[in-house]
Structures are given as C-alpha cells and as structure tokens.
Amino acid sequence: MxxxxxxxxxxxxxxxxxxxxxxxxxxxxxxxxxxPAPSDAIFSVLGNKLNSALLFRSLGATLVSAGTGLLIGSVAGVAVGFLGFLFPVLRPGLDQTASILNTIPLVALAPLLITLVGPQGMSVLTAALGAGFAMFVATASGLLAVSPAHSDFFTVSGASRLQHIIRLSLPSAVPSLLGGLTLAGSGAVLGAVLGEWFGAPSGLGVLMISSMQNFQVKLLFVVALTAALVSLLAFYTMVAIQKLVGRRFA
Structure with missing residues (x-):
C-alpha cells in the first residue's frame, strides 16, 4: 500500500x-x-418531520450567508492585499489593522458591527471577516513569493512594472491564494454560524440558541454536528480545487 x-x-x-x-x-x-448517543440524536431529529425541515431550512440559510460572505471577504482580502503590494508604504498599516481585527473577539466587535449592518446582516459580515483575513494574508505573502532569479530576469529583459505584475507576481501568487481559500471556506462557515447568534432571522446559529433555550439536547447535538460537517466539507472542497488548479501554477 x-x-x-x-x-x-x-x-x-x-x-x-x-x-x-x-x-x-x-x-x-x-x-x-x-x-446523547450520536445515532439516537440523528435518527430522532431526522425522523421528526418538523425538526428535519427546520434543520434543512436553517442549513440553507447558513450556506447562503457563508457563500455570500466568502465571496465578499475573498474579494476584499485580495483587493487590500494587492493594494499593499502596489503601495509598499501602506503595507505595515494594513498588516497591523488586519491583525487587530482578527484578534479582537467577535463578542467585543458585535455591538459595533450590528450598528453598521443590523442583526440580519451580521452573519454575512462575520463570514466575510472570517474569509477576508485568510485571503489578505495569502495575497500579501503570495505576491511577494517571487523567485529572485525570475525577478532579475524580468528586470534585465526590460519588462515594465505592469508586465512584472501580470506575468510574474500574479501567477506566482496563485498557489498561496488557493491555500488561503482552503482556510477561507471553513472560516466563512464558522463566521456565518457565529454571526447568526446576534439576531439573524434563521440559520444554524439561531437553531442552536433555540435548542439550548428549550433544552432540546438531541437537536442541539445534530445542529452542532451539521455545522462541523459543513465546515469540513467546505475545507476539503477548497483543497480539491487547490490540487486541481494548483498543478498549472506549481
């Protein structure tokens, strides 16, 4: 073997x-x-039409929030990382700001974020924050991961700044960007679930709170298991994409 x-x-x-x-x-x-025994909890929830319908409806809402947040966060993270690459004088400030936002607990940021987007937009915003930091780090490090020999060759060949970026820096950053996506996918799912705790109308996070308040232990177990499986699925989906696309830029 x-x-x-x-x-x-x-x-x-x-x-x-x-x-x-x-x-x-x-x-x-x-x-x-x-x-509870996992088998008992799963069969108990899925065997109940009301609970199973509620679970899948909540899962759908979380997937929409996570997907939207992943898209927004990825675009924003790449854009900010590229901005720091184009203007090196901004790079230290952008790095520090991103680090501070990533280290502050969501509970401390929640009151400010709610005033910005409202409770209904929290899940998308927190998903975007979870994905955005990973993509920012991947972009900032990937654009600088250029081989010195290749860089010298472009310089000696008389390549312009634009040609250097398009033909060397961006292709060199692709493996790092794909690696960032593997973290951004699961980060977006986790961010969406956490954001739903702050007043979202539906989602796995809302169902978690409801099941805890009503002492529905089996439902809570299944909801938490579903969230973990979705996060794991997002991670391995991005890993598969990374392997598929990464061969071209390895």
Missing part, C-alpha cells in the same frame, strides 16, 4: 474510532444527559 493510501486508511480508522467512542459515551451515560 502506498503512503497516501496508508494516510487515508489511518484517517478513516481514526474517524471511526472517534465515532465509536462518542457512541459508547452516550450509550453508557458517562457524560450525563448532555451527551
């Missing part, structure tokens, strides 16, 4: 072991009523 096959097999075995452990903890009641 190849090394890649062994990694895939070990990953599957690890996931199965984790699922089995979670099932045993729930079945034996080792963590109390707050930890």
């Amino acid at each position: 190849s090394s890649r096959g062994k990694k895939i097999l070990l990953g599957i075995l690890g996931a199965l072991a984790l699922i089995l452990a979670a099932e045993l903890i729930g079945r034996l009641g080792l963590a109390g009523k707050a930890w």
